[in-house]
Amino acid sequence: MVPHVPTVVIIGRPNVGKSTLFNRLVGKRLALVDDTPGVTRDRREGDATLFDLKFRIVDTAGLEEEAPDSLSGRMRQQTEAALIDADVALMVIDARAGLTPQDRHFARWLRAQDMEVVLLANKAEGKAGDSGLFESFELGLGDPVPISAEHGEGLADLYDALRPLLDPLMPPEEEIGDETEEERDARLAAEPLKLAIVGRPNAGKSTLINTLLNEDRLVTGPEAGITRDSIAIDWEWQGRRVRLIDTAGLRRRAKVVEKLEKLSAADTKHAVDFAEVVVLLLDAKLGLEAQDLRIADMVLQEGRALIVALNKWDAAEDQSRLFQGVRKALDEGLAQIKGVPLLAVSGLTGKGLDLMIKAAFEAREGWSRRVGTSALNRWFEGAIERNPPPAPGGKRIKLRYITQANTRPPAFVIFGNRVDELPESYRRYLVNSLREEVGFDGVMIRLNLRARKNPFD
Known part of the structure; x- marks a missing residue:
């Protein structure tokens, strides 16, 4: 079974910066970010790190009051479903825009849930977010944490708010020793x-x-x-x-x-x-x-x-x-x-x-398959014996041996002389023969040709 790690869900009305915060916590641009409201429509999950805290983070669609059978309504149902499996909710508001009726409505709804909640006042950098920050106290969700998801400000305060909630839920760390x-x-x-x-x-x-x-x-x-x-x-x-x-x-x-x-x-x-x-x-x-x-x-x-x-x-x-x-x-x-x-x-x-x-x-x-060198060269010798390489200009191309350089996808290197003159048709013959006889049906194979260096050059 997969070990349980704490799950934190980000919720709020559209365009308050939820996906920007998600990307900040996972350390990658996994969620699309744009000025258009409602870019996120499904729940998106990622592995988040905040200093020494490690948890599962869930980005959700913006909360909107719409009919259940509308697209916005179905998006809201996904957000509500995300809360069922979550341990902590991050309620995000836009400090610069101030509180909206939507913020107040969903704060009331969130207070009725059996859920630990941290209130985040995003876009709080500078003085432009002061009024919205002060207004957010009236939501009844505790002291707001001022942050700027875009600039990475306020993460230490977010850490202080999350740690007492997540620490008791952390799985014990496993030590991995030397592996054979x-x-x-x-x-x-x-x-x-x-x-x-x-x-x-x-x-x-x-x-x-x-x-x-x-x-x-x-x-x-x-x-x-x-x-x-x-x-x-x-x-x-x-x-x-x-x-x-x-x-x-x-x-x-x-x-x-x-x-x-x-x-x-x-x-x-x-x-x-x-x-x-x-x-x-x-x-x-x-x-x-x-x-x-x-x-x-x-x-x-x-x-x-x-x-x-x-x-x-x-x-x-x-x-x-x-x-x-x-x-x-x-x-x-x-x-x-x-x-x-x-x-x-x-x-x-x-x-x-x-x-x-x-x-x-x-x-x-x-x-992911790796073929043993002896089996690989047995196939190689047989393939060349059945169909020898051509001799452009009357000069024979000598293919000496093959080795598997990599897996995922399988990659092979053939060493020989004058390999730069080998026709593409013969390369395809080798790839198809390798796929059929060695067992790589339906798998992309990469084949590289490498000339042996002349020690007298």
Whole structure:
């Protein structure tokens, strides 16, 4: 089981600086920040550090009074759900703007919850925030802590307010001594599978994750593009740890015109960088389009393991023909890799989701696999014997031996003479043979050629 660490949730009305504070505490720009109110729509979680305090921090959508079935209403429900699992709430107000009726309304609501609360008066740098700071005493949430999330001011005061609340909840620290190679491999295998879900807008990514978690964890709806930034969620599947990453939909570059959507697209690509396995989710009602192949190519160029899933399978027509058509298009469109896993799933009904997660763990194993030097060179000698390298200009290219330089993704180096003249077609032959015979189906392989130095030069 994952050890419990204290959870702190940031709440407040829109545009008071919640995501800026979140980024400050996690030490990275994980949450999108913009002047547009309501940028954050889902809960976003991260590992926070404040001096010697370590805790889980949750950024939430701005609290607004709207009908439950509206987008704003669904966002508010996500914020309320975040409080259920939290140990402490940080109520953030804008000291420069002063108190608003929304601040007062939600302070009353928060006082009725069984929850430890710390009141933060953000944007309190300089004298412009003095009036709002003094007004905030009337909220009845204790003494406000003046901070500037943007400039990092007031963090020591925030630490003093949080420490007595979090100290009793801290898990004991474990000492890790010297590890053997076997122990290290076992520990790495037990680490969470970092699984990102990507695809075009409205492919059903958030609905699929909600079904996996068996809760309405992410805001969903018929509106395309509800998810704007990447949301990481820790989860367990059959006793194995998974970190699920939901991402914003990726459209063709020509259609990405708004500043906020450009930030979302960059954030999705950033999420792929941190993933181990990426599921490219397709809308089965639309099939495979050129933008899907561009996304798949981007994932592979980043060196991540790739799975393609046809979502909304329950609503697809002529399923057998559709599946075979997508399979053929993938094989033709992704010439650099063969055998990418293709699955039929339904994020709405849950069909095929267990198989998808199982395939993701298997993909990570292949992506992390290291081949012994002797087995590798047995394959290498056989491959060259079956199909010797060409002899451009009548001069033979000599390939001497191969070694695996890295994993995740698998990378190999071939040493020989005149390797700069080896045709690209022969390089592809070696990669395809290695994939088929050594067992790297569906895994991107990087192959480098290196000439041996002449000791007489």
